[in-house]
Amino acid sequence: MLHTIEHEVPGRVRILLDGSVRPSDVSVLTRALSAEACVEKVVVYPKIGSVAISYSGGAEGRARTLRHVSAIDGQVMERARVECGTEMGARASSLVTDLAVLAGSYLARRWFLPAPIRAVVALLRYLPFLRAALRSLARARLDVPVLDAAAIGVSLLQRDPKTAGQTMFLLDFGERLEEYTRARSECALIYSLLDIPETAQLVRGSEEERVETASLVEGDLIVVRTGMPVCVDGVVEKGCASVNQAALTGEPLAVRRSEGDDVFAGTAVEEGEIFVRVKSGASSTKLRSIVSLVEQSERCKAESYSHMERLADGIVPWNFLLAGLVALSTRSLTKASAALMVDYSCALKLASSIAVLSALTQSAKQGFTVKGSRHFEAMAEADTIVFDKTGTLTEATPEVTRVIAFGDWSRREVLRLSACLEEHFPHPVARAVVRAAEARNLKHREKHSEVEYIVAHGIASSLEGKRVVIGSEHFVVEDEGVLIEEEKRERISRETEGLSPLYLAVDGELVGVIGIEDPIKPNVPTVLRDLRSLGFGRIIMLTGDNEKTAECIARQAGVSEFHANLLPEDKHAFVRALREEGASIVMVGDGVNDSPALSEANVGIAMGEGSAIAREVAGITLVSDDLSSIVALRKLSMALMDRMGGSFAFVMAANSALLAAGIAGALSPQMSSLLHNGTTVAMSMRNAAPYRLP
CATH class of the missing domain: 2.70.150.10 (Calcium-transporting ATPase, cytoplasmic transduction domain A)
Known part of the structure; x- marks a missing residue:
């Protein structure tokens, strides 16, 4: 198989194949690659022809893995296809077939094979579990693979291959279910991110x-x-x-x-x-960058999720200690086996992981992408939400409704030069100026020199040796030192009341002002009311606009707390001050000037049509600019935390009851295994279900 190494770290290599993988070949290729003993996990990304392979054995394992990849050809793929039992569909649609093959082979062995042959088959199927346990022990880890291997091994020592086979079947069943849910979540995230235009x-x-x-x-x-x-x-x-x-x-x-x-x-x-x-x-x-993002998202786990995983891993040694105490006190290997058959770790990890992946899948379908479960937790616990104004609470397509010219300049000349400068920058206000010039059929030739964009202030350039600036009043008057007579100030205030003024100055003289109407999005008041009802005690608006315009927008939106005339560093400092006061903050923005505040907040939310920097810095991105997605996100985050908490309580209670019953002799090891694995799978299936949001 032709391939190149795209990226690698110790124990893991990502390979770029010579072309994409057909959906029907995904499961077949996965099986073929997994045939090498040192390969631990294979994830195929069919659309880009990329494969991520985790392996063991250090440098030797790496060499064996790469040799195995190179040796895969048409014949190997055909053999893998036969082993699959049928040509598999794409990962996201192969669950029923996969589980049917798994269950069918298990029942066929149980019903049709003679007892001696069943015992031999059970021993052979036990070898992968034993290898996984030995690998963990070689790394000085006492974890779930060791516990699984010990539980199955005790059944085999008791000459009970039936219980051992049943345990292995249920463990395989749970693993396939987890892989399926993870695959669907990854696909949903990838295709949702692909919808963002570039x-x-x-x-x-x-x-x-x-x-x-x-x-x-x-x-x-x-x-x-x-x-x-x-x-x-x-x-x-x-x-x-x-x-x-x-x-x-x-x-x-x-x-x-x-x-x-x-x-x-x-x-x-x-x-x-x-x-x-x-x-x-x-x-x-x-x-490739999207695939990397999806792979890295698993590292961004919620603190509660990580706590559950640590707790789950910490319980495993106690399982062994309990089984040893039972064996010493009762002299019963059967009761000791019952203690090994029930572990908290598998259920806690699997149920929590699938709950998170289900939330990631649903979030992608509902119009927002989340870069890891920790952002769900931050969203659920937040008590304060801070909004940028332009492009967030207001429409992403503001309009020019007023052009004021001074001196020898005409309104057409003011608008033409403003559009000439603004067309270089992807900001809603800049796009509004360019659209207004195009609507008036104002053509221009770029006679000015290279432009300089001063973030959150404005634009500076030169025209025929004269310095040209356009931007906020703070930039033009205070930073550039342009003087504005009182008569002009009164006229500007009168004619741009309720609008966002954009000042244009040439060689230190104000030549024009453009009034931008930035209408509020129609659903903003409803969204803010819903957010208050969902527990946000403070809703704040921040803007670089002037006080009058900010007050007008805040009144329409229903925001009682707002701050105007802010620079990016002011927004960042404001959010930091809130955090120092103990607030848990969600910051919503769309522009370059919002990125410092987005990164400072507990969780940043970027609008889908916002700047690339805002989308990169934020933990959550809305695919569209519909703010009602934030309401759905809050509900989904709270539902996820409730589901994870409920899963934890159920797993601890159910498995404790099964342990007690097994040690008391009320349940056989076989029944303990069945009930433990059955409740684990049932909890996982429940957590894979879509969240019902009111």
């Missing part, structure tokens, strides 16, 4: 063209400016920028990238401009 600025000579990222090929040259995503792996050919790599490295601070440096898909430019030469096809690069 474009790039392709450079051809002296011209730029906006193209679909998927159309880029090796050797293309693209330009990436402030607030834009880096959609490809490439090398900086010209320019300098601060690049946020949080999605890849977890480091919240941007790094400087200049000529000759590598940049990667999944990152975003915080400030500056770079020209990037594409190193590999954009489509496959994007898919």
Whole structure:
């Protein structure tokens, strides 16, 4: 099989195959790859032709694994297909077939094989469990594989292959169920993330063209400016920028990238401009970064989830101690076996894991993607929610409703120059100015020099040797020192009341003001009422806009607490101060200027149409800009925490009762195993069910 190593760490290698994998071959390829003894786990990503393989045995295990991959050909695949019993469909639709084959083979052995042959088959099937236990013991770990192997081994020592076979069947059944649920969750997450549109600025000579990222090929040259995503792996050919790599490295601070440096898909430019030469096809690069995100999401576990796993692992040694005490005090191997047949660890881990994966699946279907279960927990426990204004509480498509010109400038000239500057930046207000100019058929030639974007302030450039600035009043008046006569101030205040004013100045003189109407989203008051009823005691709006505009929007939205004229560092400081006071905070935003606050909050939520930086920094991304998704997210998060708490209580109570009954002799080891595994599978199936949200 032709392949290349895409990425590897000790004990795990990800391989890029020579082409995609047909859905019907996913299970067959998984079985073929798993045939090597040192291979512990195989995950196939069919759409991108990628396989993740976990192996044991160090360097020797790695070499054996790679040799095994190279040896797979058509004949090996056909043999694996025969072993499957039937041609399998895609992972997400193969559960019934997989379980039918598993149950059918178990019943066939039990009903049709003579007792001596059944015993030999049981011994052979026990070998993988024994190998897993020996691997754990070699690493000085006393965990569930050791407990499973001991429980099955005791049954075999008692010459009871029937109980041993039943135990192995139920363990295999639970494992298949977990793999199926995990596979469905991964698929849902991947395809939900793929729905997020991406474009790039392709450079051809002296011209730029906006193209679909998927159309880029090796050797293309693209330009990436402030607030834009880096959609490809490439090398900086010209320019300098601060690049946020949080999605890849977890480091919240941007790094400087200049000529000759590598940049990667999944990152975003915080400030500056770079020209990037594409190193590999954009489509496959994007898919690979998404797969990495899905793989890494398992590391972002909720504290309660991690606590359950630690507790589950910690209980295993006590199972062995209890079984030893029972054996010494009762002199009964049967009662000791009953103590080994029941463990808390498997049920706690499996039930919790499937509950989380079910929530991840449902969240993807309902319009938001969550980068790990810890964000569900933070969302469920939060008592304060903070909203950015523009593009979050207000429409993502604001409109220009007023243009004021001063001096010799006409309104058309003010709008034309403003659009010329604003067209370079992906911000809702900038897009509004460009649309207004296009609607009035205002064409322009770029006579100004290279523009400089000052985050959350405005834009600066030069025109025929004169400095041109456009942005907020704070930027133009205080930072740039532009004087505004009282008469002009009164006119601006009168004509832009309730609007967001954008100031345009040339060479220190105010030449125009553009009034932006940013209407509130129609469902905002309802959403905020629902959030209050779900336990958010404080709902706060933050904005860089002026006090009057902020007050108008807050009144329409039903927000009693708001703060205006804020810079990005002010928003970040505000959220940090709230956390220091003991608040548990959800921050919702969409822009470059929101990213510091999003990263500081307990959980950040980015709007789907927001900037790449906001989406990378946030723990949760809304696929659309519908705020009602936040209400669904809060309900789902609370339901997940309730389900995990209920699972914990049920597992502890049920397994304690089974242990007591087994030690007392009221249950045979066979019945203990059946009831333990049966309740584990039943709890897992219950946790795999969709959450019912009121």
